Amino acid sequence: MSVSRSAPAVPETRRAVVRDAVAIGVATGAYGISFGALGVAGGLSVAQTCVLSLLAFTGASQFAFVGIVGAGGAGLSAVAAALLLGTRNTFYGLRLTDLLRLCGLRRLVGAHFVIDETTAMAVGRRSPELGRAGFWYTALILFTLWNAGTLLGAVAGASLGDPRTYGLDAAAPAAFVALLWPQLTTARTRAVAAGGALVAVALVPLVPAGVPVLAAGAVAVAFGLRSAAASPAGAEPPPDSPPGSPYDSPPGTPPGTPYEPAPEASAGTSSRPGRGDSR
16 A cells, blocks of 8 residues: 655756845845945045945945944944844854855955854755855845945935935845745744844844844854754754755665655554654
């Protein structure tokens, strides 16, 4: 008697990765118009504002720098705040090292592109190749659009007014939600996302821009460490573990072998599940 199996998931393609990269690049790049306008309004020249986007290329740090300078703060304080908010990119780099496997000049270029959006597009893909494609497509598209938006906002800032009145400040968060939502496939991931969101929302009126993101990330890290400490060695893989996850292969199988749960017993067959059975 044959056992019915669910239909296999639709494989992720490079075209889908490019589509997502374009969407996140357009949404976040449009926010560069806001930065360009605010940079000039804060006292920077058009050239200074554009160079800041070229060399820093991390939105929260750039907005923090311009906010402090525009409020009359010291340049050293502005740089310190920008560096503090940029520390999260260091942790992203640690996560992406094994995936990207860059050397020499490519490693230096890749490090410049390690930001929130490129990391989100790289991790969680169905294969390392698609992860690397997600990183580079997003990096190149977003770098181009962010700097083009900065130039447009800096040149036309006076006539545009505050771009936030057009809702551009909501474009980037909305794009992040669209990227994150398909990954929330279990009660655990939904709980972590909800906890991080609550912490971030609570901190928004109390701390500088960018700090709520760090705090939300700390919630996820703490939950992950707690789960790792509570999980016994050789724990059974979750039923919805995607290919490429830590549960991709059971112990004793060559790396890269897809995880195959034991099929259910056919009708009329007696089977007593053991400790290692995945049921």
